[in-house]
Amino acid sequence: MTEFFANVDWPEIVRATRDTLLMLGGSMALTVLFGIPLGVLLYLSGKGRLAANPVLNGLLSLIVNILRSVPFIILLIVMLPVTVILVGTSLGVAGAIPPLVVGAAPFYARLVETALREVDKGVVEATQAMGGSTFQIVTRALLPEAMPGIIAGATVTAIALVSYTAMAGVVGAGGLGDLAVRFGYQRFQTDVMVVTVVLLLVLVQILQMFGDALVARVSHR
């Protein structure tokens, strides 16, 4: 047993796990923070919606599509100067978070927009007929009604972020994915590879289960 895991530096694994969780937690929180308002804006400015605005909608849509079409590894490098301005360094966990957010927030915003579109138009109308303002319609009717979709979208986004964090090793952010690449792949240390991949799998499983449980809790269809 110990022989098989000869190359595994357990304290290193613990540190990497911590880094992955920090990157995931930090970037996910900010992704939700920016993604939901962006998704709401995309929805509201859409054709036939409460604040229909083709110009704003076209512009937001273009920005989102650009950010989503740039491969994450390129985004990571292109963002370097911006990251330095934002967090003072382009290295480590802190340096990885801005590109992770910029990569994930537009993706999440689209999922939020889709979830909002699935809310029955009648609900919006009824809230309007009750004298609700646009802000109230969004916060008290649309977002609560779309919550299952918004949470399911967050689950998908968090899992996508797990694989993004593996690439963040390029900026020295560390983490499990980085460990898998540097030791497992580049130095043929299969044991390190197995341990890190199993840990990532466990993380993804936990995220999915947790997300599904939350969705079930807020669904009342």
Next chain:
Amino acid sequence: MIRLEGVTKRYRSAAGERVALDAVDLTVGQGQVFGVVGRSGAGKSTLIRTINRLETPNAGRVFVGDQEITALKPAELRAARRRIGMIFQHFNLLNAKTIEENVAFPLRLEGRPDAEVRARTAELLARLGLAEHAKKHPAQLSGGQKQRVGIARALACGPEVLLCDEATSALDPETTDEILSLLDELNRELGLTIVLITHQMEVVRRVCDRVAVLKDGRVVEEGATADVFLHPKSPVTKAMLAEGEGGETFDASLAPAGGRLARLTFRGPATYEPELSRVARSVGVDYSILSGRISRIRGEPYGQMVVAFTGGDAEAAVARLSERGVVVEAVS
């Protein structure tokens, strides 16, 4: 209470422009139950939605109470909408909220104090027989129960007007009846003015004081329900009535030869009097009933039948019936 003046609504689409409402004038009195009927696409939904400005007309003015709805600024409009309740064909309840929260929702939007919201919500749930469902979600209720929740929600802010957009069209006949009785009760007990749109003539017959018939965005006929139902003038009204009653059962070719045909309409308690046989006996004519119906329009009994007078002085019979308040019309 509600007045529409020259209300016009046009929709532009790829296929060109469509006039959904064409200079509609309409007045609904305080405490009335007013029905708007018409075929699919006649503009009924558009019409009712201009009353709370869910649809803004291209021309014309809408008044509710002493306010010109079409002239209000956004904040004023939101305040005015709280005085106008609305219920919908598909209920439009919030699935994520409990029944209790749904009913409380308009009060919460208005920012009323928590204690008041709770008290008012409990009162409404009790009144509409929903107390036992307070903690459930809409998905757990039947259609009729959901519409009750819709009504409770619409009443929460104490409106003067209730707008019903096909409120019973998604319900089975029995539940429709139950919801109509409820609307009738609310109208009588709270003096609530109700505007109800429907394509079911039976709904109008049951609860409406007055009715307007809409065709291609125009009001083609308007009047007291009994007048419109018993003496319809426009072809659409006649056709819709005939369909609602399973078609005209009378067939002129089957009438006895040489008979004088007449459509007789009895209204009020006289409906149940042996008027026809008395008159026939006194002038010495025979009659055969070719078709007939005895029913009620908003609680008022009426009878309407087509008869053929034979073997005597038909003219005298007609004159005598008219004297006694029976409406006699020639049948072609």
